Amino acid sequence: xxxxxxxxxxxxxxxxxxPTPMRFTAFQLALExxxxxxxxxxxxxxxxxxxxSFDTSADLIxxxxxxxxxxxxxxxxxxxxxxxxTAS
Numbered sequence: 001x002x003x004x005x006x007x008x009x010x011x012x013x014x015x016x017x018x019p020t021p022m023r024f025t026a027f028q029l030a031l032e033x034x035x036x037x038x039x040x041x042x043x044x045x046x047x048x049x050x051x052x053s054f055d056t057s058a059d060l061i062x063x064x065x066x067x068x069x070x071x072x073x074x075x076x077x078x079x080x081x082x083x084x085x086t087a088s
Contacts, residue, residue, distance in 0.1 A: 027054075029083070036083040044077035052079040 027040040038054055052071035055063045071079030 036085065038071070038081045038083055040071060040079045042077045042079065047073050047077045047079070054081055 027038055029036060029038055031037075040052055040054075042050055042052065052073070053065055053067060054069050054071060056066040056069050057063045069081060071081050073079055
């Protein structure tokens with residue numbers, strides 16, 4: 001979805017439609033200071049108006065949207081969340 005030319009503070013700059021769930025098509029999982037971290041980017045002008053959550057799975061088959069695993073906006077449209085895991 002292209003958000004260029006729209007204003008997140010003006011209802012008149014977008015169509016009169018109900019909110020649409022949007023999904024990230026790409027995210028990054030990287031080690032940062034030895035901690036696995038998920039990172040996703042959203043257009044900076046809209047970052048304060050969205051909630052970013054990452055789906056979780058214990059078996060990589062069944063997935064759920066865990067509200068406790070929401071991304072934290074760290075500025076400039078970047079959302080991050082540290083990942084905890086258990087090695088077995």
